[in-house]
Amino acid sequence: MEDRSRAAAEGAGAPTAEVTLVLRSTRVVTPEGTRAASVAVAGERIAAVLPYETEVPAGARLEDVGDHVVLPGLVDTHVHVNDPGRTEWEGFWTATRAAAAGGITTLIDMPLNSLPPTTTVANLRVKQDTARPKAHVDTGFWGGALPDNVGDLRPLHDAGVFGFKCFLSPSGVDEFPQLDQEQLAASLTEIAGFGGLMIVHAEDPHHLDSAPQKSSPHYADFLASRPRDAENTAIAHLIDQARRLGARVHVLHLSSSDALPLIAAARREGVRVTVETCPHFLTLTAEEVPDGATEFKCCPPIREAANQDALWDGLADGTIDAIVSDHSPSTADLKTPDFSTAWGGISSLQLGLPAIWTEARRRGRTLDDVARWMSTAPAALAGLDAKGAIEAGRDADFAVLAPEETFTVDPAALHHRNQVTAYAGRTLHGVVKSTWLRGVRIADQGTPAEPTGRLLTRTK
Secondary structure (H helix, E strand, C coil): CHHHHHHHHCCCCCCCCCCCEEEEEEEEEECCEEEEEEEEEECCEEEEEEECCCCCCCCCEEEECCCCEEEECEEEEEECCCCCCCCCCCCHHHHHHHHHHCCEEEEEECCCCCCCCCCCHHHHHHHHHHHCCCCCCEEEECEECCCCCHHHHHHHHHCCCCCEEEECCCCCCCCCCCCCHHHHHHHHHHHHHCCCEEEEECCCHHHHHHCCCCCCCCHHHHHHHCCHHHHHHHHHHHHHHHHHHCCEEEECCCCCHHHHHHHHHHHHHCCCEEEEECHHHHHCCHHHCCCCCHHHCCCCCCCCHHHHHHHHHHHHCCCCCEECCCECCCCHHHCCCCCCCCCCCECCCCCHHHHHHHHHHHCCCCHHHHHHHHHHHHHHHHCCCCCCCCCCCCECCEEEEEEEEEEECCHHHCCCCCCCCCCCCCEEEEEEEEEEECCEEEEECCEECCCCCCECCCCC
């Protein structure tokens, strides 16, 4: 084996450390494409991706998953865990169990909806101490940018947050107020000074204030209250600020496809702007939302089918970088039948991969695309160099998927705390058979193991 390894190392990158596990499949998704391969794991890292028939080293365990697809473990950089403080909504134990069951091996927690919010180093320590014993997957943290905490941004950066979240319109919780344009400029100036990243909920408050607002169980009335122009204007202002200040910015949960040409043009100019969208915008449409079905409510909103088609085009041409969940749960009682008062958020941690794969396969996209959008790109956004791909030197994080199998979503089978989901009753393609974190199986047939996740901090 040693001689074969040395020969292969000149080409495919064979292992140099002692191999402890070989994960073999006829379909392994790698940066070079999907192929039959044996993935050699040495401890917690991928040692090499070898030809399928490579002999298993003495002492290594073989896990042959047959024709199931081995994907890089998904990286979800947009999750509201709400712990501590609103743990009746969600918590690290339940959220990370759902993540593991759904093929996610790394998540980054949003700074709001928990009490305290992650807006000071002291608050970050509270969040880390809460998460540490409960994390089934590797877990990192975003910091928050508020009107009065510019002085806290560099200390939070130095403490290892992956960037800073801000709102340009009301967040929905009093302890996390929005930034106006002057406050946004002050925060961006500070963050650009140390090379950080600002991630932005981009809806313009003036457009929201002028839109029709009324109590109603009808989705069309809610959709009219969150017009595309609110997103488009906020994104235009954000790009202008990023251009002027040399800041790096990221547009969260893009819903309006109208903003795509603006984003693409800014990139061509050299503005450092990236963008994500979410499974619900790519798989659900405004036309199908029943009256009173506020499990479909989120902000910005699910829009029309034609808008969805354009978002898929944005993924295909690279304008949209990543797909992440924006898992934003609440207790069932907050999902009142009135769209104007119901909590806005969609719970999808466990279902993102099959939901996206169901629609992607229908549109002629491949699992290579899905891996790029849901693992490689989010990892790159956060600077997680050890995550996001099946190649030598990366963490041995895998999601094993049966892409041809189907299942019908039963809310009672979901691991997140409140079994409210817009996907209830839907038949989806793609069953996650197992999830592996740093060479250890952390979920098997939808059942998570005991927590072995680690807390992550920014390293660059």
